[in-house]
Amino acid sequence: MAQSLVRLKEFLIELGAHEVRHTGSVFTSHLTGVYDYLKQWNCPEHVMVAGLFHSIYGSEAFTRFSVDLTRRDEVRKVIGDEAERLVYIFSAAGWPSFQAAVMTNNIRHLRDRFSNTPLVVTRPEFDNLLWVHLANVLEQEGRLEGKMKQGFVDRKRLWRIVAERLGQQAIESWEKVYEEETVLC
Numbered sequence: 001m002a003q004s005l006v007r008l009k010e011f012l013i014e015l016g017a018h019e020v021r022h023t024g025s026v027f028t029s030h031l032t033g034v035y036d037y038l039k040q041w042n043c044p045e046h047v048m049v050a051g052l053f054h055s056i057y058g059s060e061a062f063t064r065f066s067v068d069l070t071r072r073d074e075v076r077k078v079i080g081d082e083a084e085r086l087v088y089i090f091s092a093a094g095w096p097s098f099q100a101a102v103m104t105n106n107i108r109h110l111r112d113r114f115s116n117t118p119l120v121v122t123r124p125e126f127d128n129l130l131w132v133h134l135a136n137v138l139e140q141e142g143r144l145e146g147k148m149k150q151g152f153v154d155r156k157r158l159w160r161i162v163a164e165r166l167g168q169q170a171i172e173s174w175e176k177v178y179e180e181e182t183v184l185c
Contacts, residue, residue, distance in 0.1 A: 020065040038135050050087050054090045057087065085125065094113035127166075131170075134163060137159055
C-alpha cells in the first residue's frame with residue numbers, strides 16, 4: 001500500500017472523523033468497515049482507500065461531517081489522485097441521479113449535486129463507485145434506522161442489481177447481509 005493504513009487512519013483522526021457519530025458507532029469505525037469489505041473483495045488499492053474516505057466530503061444522507069471541498073488538494077496528497085476522485089464522485093453524485101444511473105446502467109444520468117451540472121465519469125470509475133457504494137450500504141445496513149431507509153426506491157432491489165453487476169463476491173455479501181436482516185425482522 002502506497003500510504004500505510006495507519007497513516008490514513010491518522011489523517012481521518014486529524015480531520016476529526018473519530019468525533020462524529022454514525023449509524024450507532026463512530027464515523028471512523030464505519031469507514032474502516034467499508035475498507036474491510038473492499039479488501040475482502042480484493043478491490044484495487046485506490047478503491048479500498050476511497051472506501052476508507054468515501055463520504056468525507058459529506059453526502060445527501062450524511063451531513064454531520066464534511067471536509068470542505070477547498071481541501072481536496074490536501075486530501076489528494078494523502079490518499080492519491082484516483083482514490084480522491086472516487087471520494088469526490090461518491091459525495092458529489094446526487095442520490096436520484098445515482099439511482100437512475102444504476103437502474104438504467106447509463107452513467108450519463110449522474111449529476112454533481114455541488115454544481116448542479118452533469119457529473120462526467122468513466123465506466124471504470126462508475127464500476128469502482130458501485131463497489132464503494134455496495135460496501136458502504138452492506139457495512140451499515142443492520143444498523144440503519146427505519147427513517148433512514150425511507151425514500152429509497154426499492155432499496156433492497158437496487159443493491160441486488162449493483163451486486164449482480166459486480167459479480168459473485170458481491171452477490172454473496174449481499175445475500176448474507178439481507179438474509180440476516182430478513183431473519184432479524
